[in-house]
Amino acid sequence: MKNGVQPTHARWTGMVPVDDTALAVTDTGGGGVPVIYANGHTATQGYWRHVIGGLGAGWRHITYDMRARGKSRRSADYSFETNVRDVDVVLAARGVQRAVVVGWSYGAFVAAYWASRNPARAIGAVLVEGAQPHDWLDAAMEQRIRKLFRRVSWILPLLRPTGLTPRMSADQIATSNIELGKIARKNVLGPVLDDITVPARYVVASGASFGSKGDEQERIRASLDEVVERNPNIKISAKVASNHDHIVRKDFRAIADAVREVAAIDRGRR
Template sequence: MTDNSNSSNGSRWTGMVPVEDTALAVTDTGGSGVAVVYLNGQFATQGYWRHVTADLGTTWRHITYDERARGRKSRRSADYSFEAAVRDVDAVLAARGVDRAIVVGWSYGAFVAAHWASRNPERAVGAIMVDGAQPYDWLTDDTEAGIRKSFRRMNLFMPLLRPTGLTPRMNAEEMANSNIELGKLARVRELGPVLDRITVPARYVVASGESFGSQGGHEQIRTSLPAVAERNPNIRISAKVPSNHGAILRKDFRAVAEAVREIAALDHSEH
């Protein structure tokens, strides 16, 4: 593990955390506050969380990281599966010596947060899913074919952006497979039982606008959430905000930060 700052006194730490056949770029603000680990969108980076962490301030311990082959530094891997993403949460927390944490995930990261919280009730203070982890059968044969076609087209220019960290160091097939796997995980019969098993406080922050090219799909997918909350009293929709899926962490970060505060307050009241 490479260390670029002194973490022994609880100060900020940045470095690489070795995991299986790869290594992840991690930032840990340190300190004795409630630990919050942030889980990125499918091909996004830890920088997307800067507005949320700034709103919460320095009394919290913020842990962000770039997933395998994402960002500028996280290294490539032979395994970009969803299960690898869930394992990486454990690896990062173990490397940073964190026993319990609030998990906050946006989009793909919301699925990771939901799965991790459902499997680790003794370690999850709570979970916040930001416009993701909504059960809906959106993947069809035609959709899958369209995903593969889109990523093949994008592969023409993505290598030019990789040095900036704006696109992952994954090839078109790897990215398409990841997206298709997410569609399978989102199916009602797959995701519904995961959400039903969550026994810690969980909150959804939901966008309301449509993203470019979504053709009304996001709002249709969001209609599944009231039934989720009705079945499981631990789950609530804490806010529905005006921004769309892509802009929510930039424009409605205060709603995400408020959900973090709510979860932490519930944990404090129980202790």
């Protein structure tokens, strides 16, 4: 930035190599505040188009497909830690020093961890229907997850050409979900959220998600009351009517508003 003017960057789409794979990345360019988006567990970067449209002009949007999702290539490592590190890889490849990080579902956990570890680089974080500390994983739930993905394993190869499912096996997807359950535990995620020193805003949905039963999702969301009570940097920006799976498409305006809010707080601090 020179004389308070953000340099303008050209639009770019391509592959960013990392470890044994390469990530499909899109950078809209421009001179606005950079926003990087972390996807849901099996989602692709295309899911963010409504949020990007809702924000309008004046922002630099960086989207990417996680390993084996969308147009990104397969990898030998689908661990949560690789996904957190890949945020740094994408930003470095695009020459971005500071950004708002926005994550939905699985991506909200990625965004929370990245913001907690990078206070000098995170303008703020918007956590959409995820990063809620709750001990929801036990032996019975683990079996349920594995059973669910074994049951749908036959259809995964059929859906891959459409981009609706990752190029991962059913067992790999189940293992990744189970790992997330361990990361979501109060004694694991709680300290991460407590360490966030940049403005962070939650956007939460109502109702259930794929694979959940009864009021499971609402009990998980209730954990945020303690989070915002402990950390004044974190607030719930909105609770919207749509459910977990449809929130990015149906309530994109609430997500866009939360992005504007954290960026405005950052400007006020500088």
